[in-house]
Amino acid sequence: TLLHGVLCLFQLEMGRNAASKIRDLAAGGWQFVVFAILSPNVFAGIGLAVAHLYSMMLGQPFELGTYVLFAILCGSASTIAVPAVQRLAIPEASPTLPLVASLGLTFTYNVTIGIPVYTLVASVLMKSWPVV
Numbered sequence: 001t002l003l004h005g006v007l008c009l010f011q012l013e014m015g016r017n018a019a020s021k022i023r024d025l026a027a028g029g030w031q032f033v034v035f036a037i038l039s040p041n042v043f044a045g046i047g048l049a050v051a052h053l054y055s056m057m058l059g060q061p062f063e064l065g066t067y068v069l070f071a072i073l074c075g076s077a078s079t080i081a082v083p084a085v086q087r088l089a090i091p092e093a094s095p096t097l098p099l100v101a102s103l104g105l106t107f108t109y110n111v112t113i114g115i116p117v118y119t120l121v122a123s124v125l126m127k128s129w130p131v132v
Contacts, residue, residue: 018103021096025104028097036105040075044118047074052125061131067122068115075118076110077102 025033051070055062077098086095 014099015103018100021100022104024096025100028101032097032101033105036077036101037109040077040106040110040114041117042075044071044075044114045121047071048118048122048125050074052129052131055131056129059131061126064119064122064126067126068119071118071122072110072115075106075114077106 047070048067051062051067086093086098
């Protein structure tokens with residue numbers, strides 16, 4: 001239970017840090033912003049396809065929630081592991097832009113728009129190519 005509290009504090013600090021530097025997105029340019037918003041859809045789509053192929057290989061239909069959860073995991077930026085690894089592996093790199101993009105854009109997009117879109121796509125996928 002202590003892990004959950006520490007993780008919440010860590011995420012809160014990361015969010016506070018990202019929110020204070022949201023203006024730094026301008027330094028990345030519009031292409032960076034477009035990538036941060038479009039890439040979740042690409043990776044979530046790949047995740048949905050992989051999950052459905054795996055379901056077909058097993059001959060076991062998955063629930064809609066399984067597809068959606070896998071799509072969210074594939075389409076989300078790692079906001080926990082990447083900043084820590086980046087600081088160790090590339091200490092001269094600024095964590096500002098990736099952190100702001102992942103928390104300020106990608107996470108926000110996934111929560112507000114991505115989840116309903118992934119749910120819709122998964123349901124269409126399940127109906128169009130049912131697993132038997």
